[in-house]
Amino acid sequence: MEYLAWLYYQYLLVTGIYVLEPWEKSIFNSVLFSAVAMVIYTSYVFVPIHVRLALEFFSAICGGQPESTMALMN
Amino acid sequence: MTESSANKLLNGDACRRTSSGQKASKNGFVKNHCLFQQPQKYRCPGEKNQHGAHNSSLYKRPFVESFEQTPLLVAVLTYVGYGILTIFGYLRDFLRHWNIGKCTMAREREEQKDFVPLYQDFENFYTRNLYMRIRDNWNRPICSVPGAKMNLVERVSPDYNWTFQHTGNVVQDVINMGSYNYLGFAENTGACADAAVEVTQKYGVGVGSTRCELGNLDIHEELEQLVARFLGVESAMTFGMGFATNSMNIPALTGKGCLILSDELNHASLVLGARLSGSTIRVFKHNNMQSLEKLLRDAIVHGQPRTHRPWRKILILVEGIYSMEGSIVRLPEVIALKKRYKAYVYLDEAHSIGALGSNGKGVVDYFGLDPTDVDVMMGTFTKSFGGAGGYIGGRKELIDYLRQHSHSALYATSMPPPVAQQIITSMKIIMGEDGTTLGADRLRQLSENTTYFRRKLCEMGVIIYGNSDSPVVPVMLYMPAKIGAFGREMLKRNIGTVVVGFPATPIIESRARFCISAAHTREMLDTVLEAMNEVGDLLQLKYSRRERAPPPIRWTSEESQLQD
Structure with a gap:
């Protein structure tokens, strides 16, 4: 718990919001929190799809080239 | 005399120069005559300035000075911090503009809205939104x-x-x-305080006139003689304010057609004095003698801009201890340069007088140099002596000239007698003339x-x-x-x-x-x-x-x- 308090203090100092008034602090914290939350959420939603697409693309390049040309010709 | 002494001083040190691809300068003067090694291109990675290595023959004692480089991560985080604070500053200004939240700061009056804005430059922004938050x-x-x-x-x-x-x-x-x-010496008991009380009872506190009118007391004369003796110079004069000593005497010393070479970290009083003088000011890197030498050489070779007449005077402004960096001026090298290029040196010993040297006589004493080598010795009584005011020491002609031409000698009220007595007593204690150690x-x-x-x-x-x-x-x-x-x-x-x-x-x-x-x-x-x-x-x-x-x-x- 003490470590967490210390960590929060460091966060206050490094970002500079130590000197801000409480309501400004809460604005900064909520903006930062929502940004981080959105990053996490979007990565949770979109990363699996991107990974799957990328895998398909690369496997198409490496493994399945003759098939695909055949498919094109047909 | 100066030539030969300079050469003697620099025996064997003069022509050490890296031949590593230094470009020949425009007008092709002979580089080999450079007093000091030209700047090295490759620095030690960890340190901003690796001091103490070159020209060590000029120093009688090791000269260790370090300015560790800012770690990169710290620098980036610092900028990020300022960025965040600036964003919030703009937010607060925006809110103030729409009168959301109380505004206690100065702002334009309604009827002056169309005038040139007074409170919108960066410094105002900084004071309002960053300084204010930690003003306590x-x-x-x-x-x-x-x-x-x-x-x-x-x-x-x-x-x-x-x-x-x-x-x-x-x-x-x-x-x-x-x-x-x-x-x-900032005390309310002891020899200095007692002497000051005694003098107050004799002379009072205020003087009410300038030195050249009815403000010249015997205690001032005594103080000036003592200061001259303390510094080891021919003559000295004192002023009631340290800042004005710099800002009012430099304009008396130089004028149009003169060149002032000033260290980049010089105190505001020196900067103000240099600007008031109307001379051309060029700034060299902090305590960097290669930079100073280059400026000196350029000044002598090129002369004044456009006309190319030689400069009437070249004055080098340096401080003894730089109060924000804690660095000590490389005085032996400055004096060697000054002698070689026939410039004048103005040494501001505001922080170093009393604080440096085995006898407390400042940076000249610290390096074991001759005080007469420095043309203008300036210092303050505010710091080590626990008083107030400043002094200028030097040759008699210089002091006599300043008495006639310096604004702070002519127009400023002279130093209060108790302050003068505080300085006299403390200076005598430093000199050991009070019979104690x-x-x-x-x-x-x-x-x-x-x-x-x-x-x-x-x-x-x-x-x-x-x-x-x-x-x-x-x-x-x-x-x-x-x-x-x-x-x-x-x-x-x-x-x-x-x-x-x-x-x-x-x-x-x-x-x-x-x-x-x-x-x-x-x-x-x-x-x-x-x-x-x-x-x-x-x-x-x-x-x-x-x-x-x-x-x-x-x-x-x-x-x-x-x-x-």
């Missing part, structure tokens, strides 16, 4: 003698530093690490305290700037929030410090500045160091990446040198 660290009222310990008036701010209220309580016995009380003890105590404090801080791993012998010890803080946090945390531990940020320093190099005094006892310093250690851990100030083993070399030997 400055302008703290003191209600005792600012000696080694002092009492502070407790104050609280109900509205985040926009206004302050005194609670009526007094914070007792705060250790004073901020006053320029190098020799501890009190002065010598104080000088030794100061240098011991300085080496001890610097060594301990170095061991602790914080970044400190400056020369190892300088009693000004800047500790780097960097981040804007840490400026406020450091001052508050130290005051919580009953230690008064000075924290410094922009505009006194470059924007990322915020620092706390400790001024060591002879009045500090070892216990006080240990208390401060212990608190510093705690706060250093709390605020993560231990940035230093050098090996923890500090240079223990020379410590003992230097101390023994100072003792004799």
